[in-house]
Amino acid sequence: xxxxxxxxxxxxxxxxxxxxxxxxxxxxxxxxxxxxxxxxxxxxxxxxxxxxxxxxxxxxxxxxxxxxxxxxxxxxxxxxxxxxxxxxxxxxxxxxxxxxxxxxxxxxxxxxxxxxxxxxxxxxxxxxxxxxxxxxxxxxxxxxxxxxxxxxxxxxxxxxxxxxxxxxxxxxxxxxxxxxxxxxxxxxxxxxxxxxxxxxxxxxxxxxxxxxxxxxxxxxxxxxxxxxxxxxxxxxxxxxxxxxxxxxxxxxxxxxxxx
Amino acid sequence: xxxxxxxxxxxxxxxxxxxxxxxxxxxxxxxxxxxxxxxxxxxxxxxxxxxxxxxxxxxxxxxxxxxxxxxxxxxxxxxxxxxxxxxxxxxxxxxxxxxxxxxxxxxxxxxxxxxxxxxxxxxxxxxxxxxxxxxxxxxxxxxxxxxxxxxxxxxxxxxxxxxxxxxxxxxxxxxxxxxxxxxxxxxxxxxxxxxxxxxxxxxxxxxxxxxxxxxxxxxxxxxxxxxxxxxxxxxxxxxxxxxxxxxxxxxxxxxxxxxxxxxxxxxxxxxxxxxxxxxxxxxxxxxxxxxxxxxxxxxxxxxxxxxxxxxxxxxxxxxxxxxxxxxxxxxxxxxxxxxxxxxxxxxxxxxxxxxxxxxxxxxxxxxxxxxxxxxxxxxxxxxxxxxxxxxxxxxxxxxxxxxxxxxxxxxxxxxxxxxxxxxxxxxxxxxxxxxxxxxxxxxxxxxxxxxxxxxxxxxxxxxxxxxxxxxxxxx
Numbered sequence: 044x045x046x047x048x049x050x051x052x053x054x055x056x057x058x059x060x061x062x063x064x065x066x067x068x069x070x071x072x073x074x075x076x077x078x079x080x081x082x083x084x085x086x087x088x089x090x091x092x093x094x095x096x097x098x099x100x101x102x103x104x105x106x107x108x109x110x111x112x113x114x115x116x117x118x119x120x121x122x123x124x125x126x127x128x129x130x131x132x133x134x135x136x137x138x139x140x141x142x143x144x145x146x147x148x149x150x151x152x153x154x155x156x157x158x159x160x161x162x163x164x165x166x167x168x169x170x171x172x173x174x175x176x177x178x179x180x181x182x183x184x185x186x187x188x189x190x191x192x193x194x195x196x197x198x199x200x201x202x203x204x205x206x207x208x209x210x211x212x213x214x215x216x217x218x219x220x221x222x223x224x225x226x227x228x229x230x231x232x233x234x235x236x237x238x239x240x241x242x243x244x245x246x247x248x249x250x251x252x253x254x255x256x257x258x259x260x261x262x263x264x265x266x267x268x269x270x271x272x273x274x275x276x277x278x279x280x281x282x283x284x285x286x287x288x289x290x291x292x293x294x295x296x297x298x299x300x301x302x
Numbered sequence: 303x304x305x306x307x308x309x310x311x312x313x314x315x316x317x318x319x320x321x322x323x324x325x326x327x328x329x330x331x332x333x334x335x336x337x338x339x340x341x342x343x344x345x346x347x348x349x350x351x352x353x354x355x356x357x358x359x360x361x362x363x364x365x366x367x368x369x370x371x372x373x374x375x376x377x378x379x380x381x382x383x384x385x386x387x388x389x390x391x392x393x394x395x396x397x398x399x400x401x402x403x404x405x406x407x408x409x410x411x412x413x414x415x416x417x418x419x420x421x422x423x424x425x426x427x428x429x430x431x432x433x434x435x436x437x438x439x440x441x442x443x444x445x446x447x448x449x450x451x452x453x454x455x456x457x458x459x460x461x462x463x464x465x466x467x468x469x470x471x472x473x474x475x476x477x478x479x480x481x482x483x484x485x486x487x488x489x490x491x492x493x494x495x496x497x498x499x500x501x502x503x504x505x506x507x508x509x510x511x512x513x514x515x516x517x518x519x520x521x522x523x524x525x526x527x528x529x530x531x532x533x534x535x536x537x538x539x540x541x542x543x544x545x546x547x548x549x550x551x552x553x554x555x556x557x558x559x560x561x562x563x564x565x566x567x568x569x570x571x572x573x574x575x576x577x578x579x580x581x582x583x584x585x586x587x588x589x590x591x592x593x594x595x596x597x598x599x600x601x602x603x604x605x606x607x608x609x610x611x612x613x614x615x616x617x618x619x620x621x622x623x624x625x626x627x628x629x630x631x632x633x634x635x636x637x638x639x640x641x642x643x644x645x646x647x648x649x650x651x652x653x654x655x656x657x658x659x660x661x662x663x664x665x666x667x668x669x670x671x672x673x674x675x676x677x678x679x680x681x682x683x684x685x686x687x688x689x690x691x692x693x694x695x696x697x698x699x700x701x702x703x704x705x706x707x708x709x710x711x712x713x714x715x716x717x718x719x720x721x722x723x724x725x726x727x728x729x730x731x732x733x734x735x736x737x738x739x740x741x742x743x744x745x746x747x748x749x750x751x752x753x754x755x756x757x758x759x760x761x762x763x764x765x766x767x768x769x770x771x772x773x774x775x776x777x
Contacts, residue, residue: 244583249515254506257517258584267586272518279499279525280572283492287459290447294454 073247076220079191084110084212087182089147091174092159099145100215102174107142107213107238112192114150115157116201120224124207125165127225134228135235138172142211142238146175149187149194149205153177190217211238219243304775305381306374307689311772312388313367314682318761320360320395321675325757327353329750334730336743346730347408354411355398359438361670362530363391364678365537366442369483370449371685372544376477377456383448390441397434401427410728412527415519418504429508432501439501443494450487453480463568464561478556482540485568486533492572493529496522517584521575528575532600535637535669536567538677539608542630545684546612549627550619554611563603570600577648581657590650597648601641609638624694625763626687628703629680633673636710640669643718660739661721664714671753672710683764690770698759705756712749716742 086100102108111128113121125146132138146167148158155176162168162175178186187193190212194205209226211219211234219237221230233243249256257272327349333339334346366387370379401407405427409417418428453462457476460466462484466473500522503514547554576593579585612634621627643665646652656662687694725732725739732739 246584249513249517253513253515255503255518256515257521258586270515272515275499275518276521276525279492279496279522282495283488286447286491287450287488290450291454291459291462294451295458296456 071247072222073245075191076222076245079189079210079217079220082189082191082217084189084210084215084217085182085185086215087147087178087186089145089174089176089178090155091176092155094155097145097174097176099212102143102145103212103215106140107211107218109142109144109234109238110186110190110210110212111144111146111208112149112187112190112205113146113161114148114203115153115161116150118202120205120207122161122165124224124226125161125167128209129165129167131226131228131231135231141235144173146173147183147186148177149183149192151180191220209234213238213240219245305385306371307771307775309381309384309388310367310371310685311768311775313363314686314764314768316388316392317360317364317367317678318682318764320356322757322761324353324356324360325750325754327356329747329754332743332747332750335732335740336747337731337740338744338747343730347410348402348406350728351408351410351413352398352402355413356395357670358411358527358531358534359391359394361674361678362442362534363387364682365534365541365674366445366449368541368678368681368685369479369486369537370445372479372541372681373449373452373483375544376480377452379452380448383445387441387445390437390444394434394438394441397430397437401431401434405430407431412523414523415500415504415514415516416507419507425508428504432504432508435497435501439494439497443491443498446487446490446494449483453484453487457484459484463565464556465565467556467558467561468565470558476556478543478554478560479540481556481561482536482543482564485564486536486540489529489568489571490533493526493533497526497530500526517582520579520582521585524575524578525572528578529571531666531670531674532571532574535674535677536604538633538674538681539604539637541681542612542634542677543608545681546615546627546630549624550615550621552615552619554615559607560611563607567600567604570596572596574600574648577653580650580653594648594650598645601645605638605641609634622696623699624683624687624696625699625702625760626680626684628699629676629683629706632703632707633676633680636672636676637669637674640665640667640673643668656721658726659721660717660725660727663727664717664721667717668714672707672714676706679760679764683760683767686764686767686771690767690774692767692770695763698763702756702759702763705752705759707756709749709752709754709756713746713753716746716749 084099086098089097089099091097099108111125113125115121128144132144138144144167146158146162158175158177162173167173167175190208190210192206192208194203196203206222207224209221210217219234221234233245236243248260255272255275256270257276259268259270260266261268330339330342330349331346331353334343367384370384373379406423407418407421407427407430408423409421409428409431413431418431421428457474457480461473461476462480464476464481465471467476500519503519503522506512507514543554573592573596576585576589577597580590580593612631616627616631643661647656647662647665720739720742721727723736723738723742725736725742729736729739
């Protein structure tokens with residue numbers, strides 16, 4: 044009776060595994076950041092205050108370009124995000140020879156002058172290395188798609204929901220994306236290295252819910268600690284040794300009994 | 303005795319028939335890559351999975367069957383366990399076929415985490431695939447333990463491993479096949495346990511949704527996969543140590559050099575798989591260096607000792623070059639050539655360039671199709687000819703051998719050339735910048751057809767003897 048019960052439980056578990064919906068796990072930031080990698084960025088034209096028209100290809104032909112998207116009326120993350128980016132750029136050495144920055148508004152109501160006003164308020168610059176402006180609605184969507192940007196209206200308000208991201212573009216292709224409302228200097232340095240063509244690996248470190256991790260990363264120091272996963276890795280060899288010794292011990296040839 | 307003969311003939315039939323089927327599947331893959339089967343492109347990855355898992359498993363059981371039969375000259379493996387192994391293997395293969403043909407499971411032969419859980423195939427096909435692996439791993443583990451038990455009944459562990467040759471102590475003469483098989487079987491336990499552990503982690507995630515550590519999963523998967531293929535080769539090499547002397551009239555005995563070389567294999571082969579993780583930057587660097595050293599040390603001493611021994615054995619010996627001797631000798635050569643390709647590929651600086659190209663399939667196909675496969679086929683022919691002697695037509699043997707060599711190496715050359723030209727592996731269709739991959743696939747198809755021709759001649763020669771041996775059992 045007991046074995047029947049166990050069999051029923053086992054069958055139910057198998058049926059659950061076979062037919063059930065797989066448990067959904069939240070997408071990690073790293074996965075989202077990796078989605079746009081290597082995508083080609085369209086050569087859109089940016090309208091800057093003062094009537095200047097700048098094609099992206101004219102910017103990335105000699106230097107990588109860092110692209111961000113924002114809108115002037117944003118009451119949420121846009122201004123703090125751009126301020127954070129500006130501050131981080133200054134912290135790691137300021138805009139120099141390495142790259143340019145282009146901030147494009149995704150609001151059709153924004154004008155080059157309005158975006159310039161915001162840039163001045165936030166102290167973004169200098170102007171030659173940091174272009175702030177708008178683009179046409181027809182060019183905007185392909186640009187957003189290429190860097191993995193999106194937005195949707197928040198009902199009952201004049202605001203929109205959107206991510207905050209910076210995308211490093213080299214030779215017209217996305218080489219790295221950073222997501223988040225603030226830009227940390229450490230991660231920004233990785234972005235700069237990628238801009239120079241140095242491969243910087245990035246990956247989701249297994250979190251506490253992952254069982255038997257081989258390594259644990261201390262987020263504060265970046266130091267690695269050995270985890271229980273390495274013990275699991277030793278298990279097959281240890282079992283092989285133990286089982287072999289057991290087999291040879293149990294089946295060992297016995298001396299013939301004395302006459 | 304009849305039980306043993308029936309089992310061996312059963313293994314021979316299963317291995318040869320499945321080989322022909324899986325070879326055709328392999329030809330299908332190259333035909334898709336050559337743009338010859340556009341309508342069937344959707345089947346490329348399920349068939350790649352079947353071809354890979356099928357071939358790796360098939361030649362493992364083929365080598366085990368040979369080793370088990372040769373060991374029976376010295377010890378007593380259980381024939382019931384051998385029958386159980388065949389039943390379990392067939393059950394595992396049926397489950398695999400269901401997951402691939404009905405469920406279109408297509409995670410590749412390495413089924414790397416988390417792909418089996420993320421594919422476009424239905425969830426049940428992943429479950430059936432994992433069930434297939436479980437059945438195979440458990441069955442083979444029982445088989446391995448039984449062979450070890452049989453050896454242990456006659457030889458203490460230190461003797462079976464030939465340590466008395468190393469220390470110079472007094473001890474019984476240990477046939478090299480016993481030494482090499484003991485080494486391989488002990489490592490096989492680690493191999494099969496790691497395969498089972500991988501399945502357990504997959505199943506836990508299926509049931510609970512709690513993720514596994516990708517680094518741990520990849521390590522476990524390659525500890526299983528790399529070892530399985532390596533150990534299949536070693537088992538077949540052990541068989542050659544025992545059978546080749548019957549054709550040369552000279553003994554091939556264990557000695558200190560042989561014992562050292564194969565004991566080194568036991569301690570080092572467990573770490574050689576690290577070379578599969580060179581691309582994994584999360585793997586601690588010390589493991590990467592260890593992987594390179596272990597790859598060299600686990601393959602070079604044993605290969606050098608064996609090839610040197612084989613050459614010395616046939617040098618100026620009155621050898622009758624029938625299918626067995628020719629295939630054994632060519633098999634050892636293929637092992638050596640594939641091994642050199644593998645050693646090159648396991649060098650970190652080279653691997654970073656070649657890892658994702660067709661160079662990798664090139665080297666493992668070399669030591670499989672022109673190494674392990676020839677060794678096992680050579681033994682199968684030897685066994686059937688011993689059981690049911692029929693006058694040999696050496697002209698026919700030469701034709702079969704030539705077709706197998708020319709067809710096989712021509713096929714492999716296209717892989718090597720593609721790899722050197724940067725053609726990526728695992729691509730069903732080649733994009734315009736590597737379109738030459740399709741042309742080389744087409745040429746490869748021609749060569750593999752020659753190989754198939756040689757195999758059919760071999761199958762005819764083997765089949766006549768197999769049939770006669772089968773009739774003798776029933777008489």
